[in-house]
Each structure stands twice: as structure tokens, then as C-alpha cells.
Amino acid sequence: MKRILLVEDDGGLRTGLVYALMKQGYEAAGVRTCQEAERTWREESYDLVILDVNLPDGSGYELCAQLRRSSEVPILFLTAADEETDIIMGLDIGGDDYITKPFQLAVFLARVGALLRRSGRFSQEGTYLCANGITLERLTREVKKDGAPVALTAGEYRLLCLFMEHPGIVLSPEQILGRLWDCDANYIDTNTLTVYIRRLRAKIEDDPSDPHRIVTVRRMGYKWNAAG
Numbered sequence: 001m002k003r004i005l006l007v008e009d010d011g012g013l014r015t016g017l018v019y020a021l022m023k024q025g026y027e028a029a030g031v032r033t034c035q036e037a038e039r040t041w042r043e044e045s046y047d048l049v050i051l052d053v054n055l056p057d058g059s060g061y062e063l064c065a066q067l068r069r070s071s072e073v074p075i076l077f078l079t080a081a082d083e084e085t086d087i088i089m090g091l092d093i094g095g096d097d098y099i100t101k102p103f104q105l106a107v108f109l110a111r112v113g114a115l116l117r118r119s120g121r122f123s124q125e126g127t128y129l130c131a132n133g134i135t136l137e138r139l140t141r142e143v144k145k146d147g148a149p150v151a152l153t154a155g156e157y158r159l160l161c162l163f164m165e166h167p168g169i170v171l172s173p174e175q176i177l178g179r180l181w182d183c184d185a186n187y188i189d190t191n192t193l194t195v196y197i198r199r200l201r202a203k204i205e206d207d208p209s210d211p212h213r214i215v216t217v218r219r220m221g222y223k224w225n226a227a228g
Contacts, residue, residue, distance in 0.1 A: 002116050005046040006030045007037045007063065008078065009056050017050075020105055021112070034058040038066070046073060048116055053079040053090070061093050068094035072141070072154045074115045091195040096155045118180065119154060129164040131226040132213050134204055136164060145204055155180070156200045163214060167226035170217045197222065 004026050008014040014030040021028035029044070031037050034057050041049075049067060051060035064075055077090045077098040087098050099111055129136040135144045141157060143150045152160065158180055162171070173190045201208040215225050 001025065001027050002047045003045065004028045004048045004050065004112070005037065005040060005044075006050045007032075007034070007055065007060065008050070008052045009033070009054070010052075017108070020109065024109060024113075026112075032056065034063050037063055041067070047119070048074050048076065048112065050076045050078060050112070051095075053077060053086070061089060064090070064093045064095055068153060072152075072157070074119045074154050076111060076115055088191065088195050091155075091192060092199065094153045096153065118158060129161070131164060131167055131224070134160070134164070134213065136160060150203050152200070152203060155196055156203070159196050159200055160204070163222070163224035164226075167224050170220050170223045172221040175221070 004021055006014060006017055006021070006028060008017065008030065009032050011032070014032070018028045018030040029040060029046075031040055032055075034055050037049075051064055053060040055063070060077060060079075064077075067073065067075065074096045075094065077095045078101060079086060079090070079098060080101045090098055097111055097115055099108060127138050129138070133146045136142070138161065143152055143157065143160065159176070162176065162179055173193050177190070177193055197214060198208075201211050201214055204213055205211045213225055215223050217223055
């Protein structure tokens with residue numbers, strides 16, 4: 001049974017979402033504040049964290065950054081703002097997905113299921129990949145650049161896996177989004193992908209402003225340059 005931690009200060013929404021998650025067969029816990037979330041996180045382990053952005057004693061962004069210091073757990077942001085800057089900020093900090101309020105319950109549950117499926121699929125594979133100074137062991141989820149460990153979020157890790165599985169092949173934004181966010185995920189746009197590409201390049205490229213591993217192919221997409 002997958003365990004989910006929901007951090008949401010709206011009592012009615014929190015109760016309703018916890019109930020809906022439990023009806024779907026998940027074990028769900030709901031808390032109101034950052035402090036409660038930190039305590040609950042220390043006491044239990046979870047497969048997914050759902051964070052409201054605005055909390056009574058802090059920000060979901062701050063809580064996400066704190067979780068990312070010690071965990072790669074998938075994180076889904078709930079936000080009332082649909083401004084691009086707010087969405088990009090959440091993804092930059094380490095969030096894996098976002099959904100803006102108000103949202104349909106069916107859409108929310110689909111996003112939760114997609115995040116959990118992707119996380120499980122990538123963690124169960126055990127293939128060792130190595131190219132252009134980057135090594136990746138999917139059984140342990142260890143990534144190294146020229147022998148030095150690289151800390152990636154869950155989303156960055158999945159994106160790197162996808163590129164290294166298809167060396168030299170140009171992948172369109174639609175192909176990448178379809179692979180990482182499931183084929184029916186029409187709610188994801190290319191801004192999300194742009195953020196992930198930029199974040200991943202910052203960690204694996206020698207010069208992110210002049211990338212040689214993840215190469216942009218003008219008007220077509222991106223490809224993994226295996227040769228270097």
C-alpha cells in the first residue's frame with residue numbers, strides 16, 4: 001500500500017482529499033502546517049508528498065527544499081497561482097509536478113497515480129548506463145559525473161534515464177513529455193520540460209550555457225550526445 005503525506009491548511013479540502021486517496025486504496029495522512037509535516041515526516045516514511053504552497057507557518061517551497069536535502073520522494077505541489085514564475089519556482093526547488101486550484105478530483109487522482117507509477121517504474125529497473133562521463137545505476141539510483149556523485153531529484157533522474165536510453169536519437173518535447181508524464185497527460189506543457197532540461201544541465205554539464213551532453217536540436221527537440 002502506497003503511503004501519501006498531504007500538507008494542506010484548508011481543513012475541508014484536506015479532509016476531502018485524504019478521504020478520496022483512501023478510497024483509492026492509498027494510506028494517506030493529512031497535516032496543516034510545515035511543523036506538523038516535518039514531525040510526521042521524521043516519524044513515518046512516505047511514497048509521495050503533496051504540498052500546498054501557502055501554509056500558516058511557512059511556504060511549501062521551503063518545505064520542499066528541506067525534504068530534498070535528504071530524500072528523492074516524489075513531490076506534487078498544490079497551488080492557487082497558475083503564473084509561470086510560480087510553477088517554475090516549484091520545479092526549480094525540486095518539485096516533480098504541480099496542479100492549480102481549483103481542480104477536478106479525477107484529475108488530481110490521475111496525477112497522483114502517474115507520479116507513483118513513474119517513481120516505481122524507474123526504481124525497479126536495474127540497468128547500468130554509462131556514456132560521456134556520466135554513469136547511472138538504476139538499481140541503486142546512483143548517478144556520477146566523472147566519478148563524482150551527482151544529486152538529482154526524481155524528475156531529473158527520470159529525464160536522464162530517458163536520454164541515456166536513447167543515445168544520439170532526437171526526442172521531441174512531445175515524446176519526452178509522453179514518456180515522463182504518461183501519454184494522456186495533456187495538462188503538462190513544454191515550460192515544465194524546459195525547467196527540467198535546465199536543471200539537469202546545471203548538474204551534469206561542464207558549462208550549462210554551452211551543453212555538450214544534452215544537445216538542443218533546433219525546431220526538433222533534444223538528444224543525448226553519448227560520444228562527448
